[in-house]
Every structure is written in structure tokens, then in C-alpha cells.
Amino acid sequence: MSDNPVPERAGKAVQTRETILEAALELFARKGYNQTTLRDIAASAGCSLGLTYRYFARKEELILELYRRLARELNEEVDRLPRAKLAARFGRALDADLKRLAPHRAALGALFGAGLSPDSEVALLGERVDDLRALVWSVWLRLITGSSDAPALPEARNLAAIFYAVHLSLVLFWLQDRSPNQKKTRDLVAFARDMIRLLRPALGLPPVSRAAARLARIFTPMFGPPPVEKDEG
Amino acid sequence: MSDNPVPERAGKAVQTRETILEAALELFARKGYNQTTLRDIAASAGCSLGLTYRYFARKEELILELYRRLARELNEEVDRLPRAKLAARFGRALDADLKRLAPHRAALGALFGAGLSPDSEVALLGERVDDLRALVWSVWLRLITGSSDAPALPEARNLAAIFYAVHLSLVLFWLQDRSPNQKKTRDLVAFARDMIRLLRPALGLPPVSRAAARLARIFTPMFGPPPVEKDEG
DNA sequence: TTCAATAAATGAACATGTTCATATTTTCCA
DNA sequence: TGGAAAATATGAACATGTTCATTTATTGAA
Numbered sequence: 001m002s003d004n005p006v007p008e009r010a011g012k013a014v015q016t017r018e019t020i021l022e023a024a025l026e027l028f029a030r031k032g033y034n035q036t037t038l039r040d041i042a043a044s045a046g047c048s049l050g051l052t053y054r055y056f057a058r059k060e061e062l063i064l065e066l067y068r069r070l071a072r073e074l075n076e077e078v079d080r081l082p083r084a085k086l087a088a089r090f091g092r093a094l095d096a097d098l099k100r101l102a103p104h105r106a107a108l109g110a111l112f113g114a115g116l117s118p119d120s121e122v123a124l125l126g127e128r129v130d131d132l133r134a135l136v137w138s139v140w141l142r143l144i145t146g147s148s149d150a151p152a153l154p155e156a157r158n159l160a161a162i163f164y165a166v167h168l169s170l171v172l173f174w175l176q177d178r179s180p181n182q183k184k185t186r187d188l189v190a191f192a193r194d195m196i197r198l199l200r201p202a203l204g205l206p207p208v209s210r211a212a213a214r215l216a217r218i219f220t221p222m223f224g225p226p227p228v229e230k231d232e233g
Numbered sequence: 234m235s236d237n238p239v240p241e242r243a244g245k246a247v248q249t250r251e252t253i254l255e256a257a258l259e260l261f262a263r264k265g266y267n268q269t270t271l272r273d274i275a276a277s278a279g280c281s282l283g284l285t286y287r288y289f290a291r292k293e294e295l296i297l298e299l300y301r302r303l304a305r306e307l308n309e310e311v312d313r314l315p316r317a318k319l320a321a322r323f324g325r326a327l328d329a330d331l332k333r334l335a336p337h338r339a340a341l342g343a344l345f346g347a348g349l350s351p352d353s354e355v356a357l358l359g360e361r362v363d364d365l366r367a368l369v370w371s372v373w374l375r376l377i378t379g380s381s382d383a384p385a386l387p388e389a390r391n392l393a394a395i396f397y398a399v400h401l402s403l404v405l406f407w408l409q410d411r412s413p414n415q416k417k418t419r420d421l422v423a424f425a426r427d428m429i430r431l432l433r434p435a436l437g438l439p440p441v442s443r444a445a446a447r448l449a450r451i452f453t454p455m456f457g458p459p460p461v462e463k464d465e466g
Numbered sequence: 467t468t469c470a471a472t473a474a475a476t477g478a479a480c481a482t483g484t485t486c487a488t489a490t491t492t493t494c495c496a
Numbered sequence: 497t498g499g500a501a502a503a504t505a506t507g508a509a510c511a512t513g514t515t516c517a518t519t520t521a522t523t524g525a526a
Binding site for chain 4: 012037038039049050053057058059
Binding site: 049 | 477
């Protein structure tokens with residue numbers, strides 16, 4: 001997904017890259033994102049300043065990698081979620097996700113911030129991160145289809161796009177939430193969970209289902225499914 | 234709202250400040266935010282680099298001022314909105330707002346980006362901009378109360394906080410929207426408008442009204458009404 | 467083994483946001 | 497009017513993200 005040299009099998013490069021990334025993420029967590037300079041990172045990784053740019057075209061790419069990891073963790077966690085009602089699974093997934101995100105608030109703020117500009121190279125919804133978007137979408141789809149009251153697949157796919165958007169909104173809210181212990185965000189998650197519980201039966205009604213489809217169509221491909229493969233390789 | 238010297242009545246300072254701001258906004262609009270350096274601004278304003286920092290503590294404060302202006306324009310526009318159904322007024326206001334924002338996408342992206350970090354000095358939802366938040370909230374309140382099918386005041390106040398959040402969400406979506414002519418965003422506005430139309434009657438039902446109140450409580454003070462005055466000065 | 471091509475790594479130089487010590491101008495009181 | 501205090505203004509210096517010409521290490525073929 002990047003034009004940086006991420007060689008398939010070379011040993012040296014991939015290891016250096018890893019070293020730099022580890023150093024960066026450790027420093028971000030310990031000193032904060034803005035307080036960590038690239039010179040710090042290079043020093044901590046035991047390499048030169050210039051080398052970091054061989055592997056990460058910009059500072060934000062380092063947090064993009066953090067986001068990748070967090071997304072993968074969410075992915076695994078959703079798979080571990082017990083079979084239960086949709087609303088319960090949603091609430092559980094989000095509570096756990098926010099807990100995991102907590103130490104990285106500043107870093108994620110920087111990432112989301114950088115990604116907000118439409119032309120950003122690290123836009124979380126841009127083409128650059130197609131793979132990531134596909135992963136996250138599939139997470140929400142599995143959260144839905146794995147629930148005991150899962151709707152039929154077409155509706156589930158629509159819901160997945162909507163959940164994706166809701167999740168992102170909640171994270172944005174969380175980033176701004178200055179209430180003690182981020183209680184507001186937890187309240188908001190509970191609210192969303194309760195709304196899902198309340199509205200789940202209504203998904204059977206054509207008007208509701210149609211509204212969901214309309215919304216999902218708007219959200220695609222932004223929060224949509226992975227693009228269809230052109231070739232089978 | 235700022236500790237910058239913005240003297241009440243001095244002539245020189247306020248005029249210099251204005252000159253710098255005008256130069257900056259003109260350059261932002263013409264060359265883009267990131268392409269405009271503070272040295273450009275100083276040169277265009279005919280002053281020294283250092284002086285810009287006397288009036289604007291950081292580059293983002295210049296766009297914060299742009300945001301202020303846009304908010305005031307939205308404010309005036311809502312007052313000009315013909316009396317009509319709530320949903321129609323909402324759709325009109327947002328269409329117009331997005332049209333006005335269009336030339337400033339990059340600048341607003343930078344502002345929202347910078348404002349995303351929880352500890353940012355220009356957080357759009359932070360204490361720094363209490364006045365602005367109060368203004369925006371009152372805009373949505375008046376949009377609601379001025380409609381031909383306005384709900385009662387308590388419900389209207391709750392709705393105002395929700396509209397505030399919806400508006401911000403739409404702007405964030407718009408910032409990311411890469412569809413031609415930002416059609417997706419316009420579709421989303423239409424969707425929101427239709428949902429308001431559909432749900433307006435349901436606001437009378439206690440469960441719906443209660444859900445709105447619960448949501449508004451979570452959103453306050455983030456998207457809430459102006460803080461109550463302690464003293465009458 | 468040798469050597470040329472490629473990969474990996476370096477650090478100086480640069481661009482730009484930001485700070486700061488200093489200078490200039492204005493104000494206003496004795 | 498003189499002059500000190502405050503307001504306004506300056507530009508050099510700094511911090512840090514980023515680029516780039518150059519150097520060093522590795523690889524692979526002759």
C-alpha cells in the first residue's frame with residue numbers, strides 16, 4: 001500500500017523498519033506524539049535521522065501503523081466476542097476498543113487530525129489504506145453476522161457500513177471528550193447500544209430497512225466493503 | 234477569549250491585526266492553507282514575521298477567525314430563512330452552509346485537524362471558544378424554534394444540541410468526501426433532512442423525546458447551550 | 467575473487483512554524 | 497516639554513519535519 005521500500009523478503013530492511021517503528025511507538029506512548037521528535041526516534045532506534053524517511057515517508061505514517069495494529073486487535077477481539085444479541089456485542093466491542101485506545105489518545109488525535117485534510121497522504125478514508133478499510137468493514141460485518149439476532153446478509157452489509165461510521169464518530173467524540181475518565185463517551189456508547197437494541201426489530205420493517213440501505217449507499221465506498229477483485233491471482 | 238492583545242479601543246493595533254488577518258485569509262483562499270507561509274502573510278501584510286505572532290499565537294488561530302466569520306454568516310443566514318417546516322429549514326441551511334464552506338475546504342481541514350487533539354489550543358469544542366459554541370448552538374435553536382412545526386422549547390433545546398452534532402458530523406464527512414462535486418455529502422444532507430421530516434411527528438412520543446433528552450444531556454456542554462452567566466456586568 | 471549494480475544508511479541543508487531579545491513608536495503624566 | 501512607561505514592531509535564532517547528495521554495505525554475475 002505504500003511506495004516505500006518494504007521488500008518482500010529482505011531481512012535487513014524489514015528488521016530496520018521494525019526497529020524504527022518500535023522505537024517510535026514506544027516514545028509516542030511514553031512522551032506523547034508531539035513531544036517525540038524524529039531525531040528522538042532515530043536516536044532511540046540507533047540509526048540516522050535520514051534513515052527513518054527511507055521507511056516512513058512522514059511522521060504520521062508511524063501512527064498509521066499504530067492504527068493498523070489497533071484495527072487488527074479490534075479484529076481479533078470481535079472474533080473472541082461471545083455469541084449474543086447484536087446490541088450487546090456492539091457495546092462490548094466498543095467498550096473494549098476505547099479501553100485499548102486510551103493510552104494513544106494524543107497520537108490518534110494527531111493521526112485523525114492529519115488525516116482530515118482531503119488531500120492528506122494518511123487520510124484514514126483515502127485510497128492509500130484500502131486494505132485497512134476492508135479489514136475494518138469486515139470486522140463490523142462479522143460483529144453483526146455473528147450475533148444471535150443477526151439480520152439477513154444484505155441488511156447486515158448495510159449495517160456494517162453504518163457501524164463503521166458510528167465507530168469512527170464515537171472515536172472522534174472520544175478524542176474531544178474532556179469529561180473525567182471520558183465518561184461522556186462511555187455514556188454515548190451505552191446510548192448507541194440501547195438504540196441498536198431498540199431498533200433491531202424495526203430493521204424488519206421496509207421503511208427502516210430502506211433507510212438503512214440508502215444511508216449505506218451514501219457511505220459506500222467511504223465506509224464500504226472491500227472493492228471487488230478484478231483478477232484472481 | 235484570547236490572551237492576545239486585542240485592545241478594546243486602540244486604533245493602531247486593531248487595524249494591524251485586521252490587515253494581517255485579511256492578508257492571511259486572502260492567501261489561504263488563493264494558494265491554499267499549507268502553501269501559505271507565515272512569511273508570505275507577513276510580506277503581504279507589509280509587516281515583519283514576528284509581528285504576526287503578536288496578534289495570532291499560532292497559524293491555526295488565523296483559520297479559527299475564518300471559522301468565526303463563517304459561523305456568523307450561518308447565523309445571519311438562518312435568520313433570513315423563511316418560515317417553513319423544520320426539515321426544510323434544516324436542508325436549506327446546510328445546503329447554503331456547505332456552499333459557503335466550499336472554497337475553504339483545505340483551510341477548514343487544517344483547522345479541524347489541529348483542533349482534534351484533545352489538548353489543542355484551537356479545539357473547536359474547547360473552552361477557548363465558548364463564545365463561538367454559544368453562537369452556533371443558538372443558531373440551531375433559532376432554526377428550530379423559527380420553524381412552522383417547532384417543538385416545545387425543552388425539546389427544541391435538546392434538538393439544538395443534536396443538530397449541532399449533526400452539522401459538525403456533516404462537515405467532517407464533507408471534508409473527507411472525494412466524490413465529484415461532493416455529491417455524497419449533498420445526498421447525506423438530503424438523507425438527514427428526510428429523516429427529520431419522518432421523525433418530527435415522533436418527537437411527540439415520550440420514548441423518542443426521552444431518547445433525545447438523553448442524547449442532548451450527553452452532548453452538553455460539548456454541543457450545549459451557553460454556560461449560564463454568573464454575574465450581570 | 468572482483469567489480470558493478472543495487473540496497474541501505476548517513477548527515478548536512480532546507481523550509482517553515484515559533485520564540486525571544488531588542489528596537490522603535492506612542493502615550494501620557496509631572 | 498521631557499521622559500518614563502507601555503504599546504507596537506523587528507528580525508535573528510531556534511526547533512523540527514523533510515529533502516537530498518553522498519557514502520557505505522550487500523548482492524550477484526562474470
